[in-house]
Amino acid sequence: MSKAYDLFKSVKIRYKPIFASSKKTQIKISCSSNEPVKLFNSYLESDSKYIFVTDDSIIKLDYLEPIRNYFTDSVKKTQGKTEYTLFVKDRHALIVIPAGEEYKTIDTVLAIVKSALEISLSRKDTFVAIGGGVITDLTAFASSIFKRGTQVEFISTTLLGMCDAAIGGKTGCDFDDFKNIAGTFYPARKLYIFTGFLNSLSESEFRSGLAEVIKTSLLFDEKLFELLKNDRKKILSHNSETLFAIVSRCVKAKSRIVQKDLTEKNQRMLLNFGHTFGHALESRAGLGKLSHGECVAWGISRALTLCDKLNLCSTKYKDDVCALLKDYGFTVSTVHPAFNDAEKILETMKNDKKNDSDKIRLILQNALCENIILEIPDDKILTALKD
Ligand SMILES: NC(=O)c1ccc[n+]([C@@H]2O[C@H](COP(=O)([O-])OP(=O)(O)OC[C@H]3O[C@@H](n4cnc5c(N)ncnc54)[C@H](O)[C@@H]3O)[C@@H](O)[C@H]2O)c1
Structure with missing residues (x-):
């Protein structure tokens, strides 16, 4: 057959990335x-x-x-x-x-x-x-x-x-x-x-935001972690200078990440720290029953308990973080009082968008600001959900 009748010609169009809104914020x-x-x-x-x-x-x-x-x-x-x-x-x-x-x-x-x-x-x-x-x-x-x-x-x-x-x-x-x-x-x-x-x-909306602030400090900002530990009273009484400082630090940390990975191909995934456990609790407790922040904070405590059990991080680091979460009024017990069926939490975690295989992919830590992404077998995850 001559080239003129070739029905399977392939044509490629190359596009520049489209950001119709703005190239910068x-x-x-x-x-x-x-x-x-x-x-x-x-x-x-x-x-x-x-x-x-x-x-x-x-x-x-x-x-x-x-x-x-x-x-x-x-x-x-x-x-x-x-x-x-x-x-x-x-x-x-x-x-x-x-x-x-x-x-x-x-x-x-x-x-x-x-x-x-x-x-x-x-x-x-x-x-x-x-x-x-x-x-x-x-x-x-x-x-x-x-x-x-x-x-x-x-x-x-x-x-x-x-x-x-x-x-x-x-x-x-x-x-x-x-x-x-x-x-x-x-x-x-x-x-x-x-x-x-x-x-x-409202106090509950404020605390919901605080869980994400704590998450940001653990992932990216040692100074923010210190601020959260030392200035708790000022933060909880809405001291204007202190709030300005913590918000500014979070803005910088998140901006750095999304600038590197806007569409969540790699580093932006780290922002889901605590969220795989947290989302599972949020939906099992009944959407709207617990605040997002309460669930994320509990999720962080579960993720770090797992890190400790797998010898990825030290027990002291896990205890320090759980003490901070508790000081801010969050629940860090193995079983959350709002939902106590570990197997069902695990089942919900399997539906998480981040999983590529049947293993659950989690954001974990070796230490403060030392982050890793790992696929963890179900039986290991259950050790952080059962006493
Ligand atoms: N786009 C993203 O990257 C991203 C990241 C995290 C969360 N989210 C989304 O954000 C939403 C949660 O946002 P939120 O926590 O800001 O809650 P929200 O927007 O629902 O606001 C919470 C409540 O506070 C009230 N409110 C807002 N500002 C107030 C103020 N200054 N004073 C008094 N009341 C005020 C609102 O009327 C509302 O009732 C979720 O839908 C979540 O999916 C998006």
């Missing part, structure tokens, strides 16, 4: 109480078009007064499967969605898309998420799919958001009982962190 951290108001006023007075997304708890916070005042006489509509409210005034819009993980759905993403359509948002215009991880994940997801990608900026308002969720470009929503099962990688162009927002955060 500019992060500003401030503990000054004037900064949020200044920023909100500068958005509202700007000639550019902004669509603000927040929830019905955050909109009531003092810091959001400029936004509330601006939209006060504006058109209001409540519609769709998610009971959201859209406010439109001049070129800007505000969407207020109900607070909570149960609204982290594809319907909410579509409500944001629909609102953007209603105000004829163009690709040059910007979504601004004001909130914790739920709001930033949802808004960035909507921004990444609206007209195949618009601009997105974040004002993070929770400890977990500031130290973790708002950094590194993972977006998404939950679906059919699966957490974050739909989503994209789409980093925000700007991230503003005003630690003053932490003063109104």
Whole structure:
């Protein structure tokens, strides 16, 4: 057969990596109480078009007064499967969605898309998420799919958001009982962190964020570990200088990791330390029963107990970390009071996304900031789950 009739010609197209949002994220951290108001006023007075997304708890916070005042006489509509409210005034819009993980759905993403359509948002215009991880994940997801990608900026308002969720470009929503099962990688162009927002955060949300701060210190930052040990009283009383210091250190640590491995091919996996045990407890106890932070903290205690039993780390290191977790009020007992069936925890751990084979892949440690990823047989894992 002559070449002209060859039906199996192969053609390759090579693509440059696509990051329609932004090639870099500019992060500003401030503990000054004037900064949020200044920023909100500068958005509202700007000639550019902004669509603000927040929830019905955050909109009531003092810091959001400029936004509330601006939209006060504006058109209001409540519609769709998610009971959201859209406010439109001049070129800007505000969407207020109900607070909570149960609204982290594809319907909410579509409500944001629909609102953007209603105000004829163009690709040059910007979504601004004001909130914790739920709001930033949802808004960035909507921004990444609206007209195949618009601009997105974040004002993070929770400890977990500031130290973790708002950094590194993972977006998404939950679906059919699966957490974050739909989503994209789409980093925000700007991230503003005003630690003053932490003063109104509930104690349980604050502690949930603290578990991730402790995790970050164990993985990457010895000085942060010392700070957590020595300044516990200041941290728990929300001392502004101390919170500024811990948030700044976490931002730096996470930024370094996602810069090296945005799409979680290797090093970013380390951030799952404590999460394989933790997620299993979270879902076995019944989603929403225990805070994410409580489960991660318990997961860290189980991972290090396993390291100790496998002679990967010293007993002293494991004991030091468990004592710190306990000092911050987390449960470190072998069996968590919320769920006591070790075999069922193990079964759930097998469904973890990180596993390539039938063995469970875990993030473990030889010592502080000495991290390893290993596949561990089931019988060994059970030794950290049973007395
Ligand atoms: N994208 C990522 O890389 C990443 C990483 C970790 C977690 N996440 C996601 O983050 C979400 C959890 O985020 P979260 O812990 O920030 O919780 P959240 O966003 O659900 O906020 C928790 C609660 O606190 C309220 N709130 C927020 N800021 C407040 C403030 N300053 N004062 C008073 N109340 C305030 C909210 O209204 C909400 O009711 C999960 O959906 C998780 O999947 C994403």
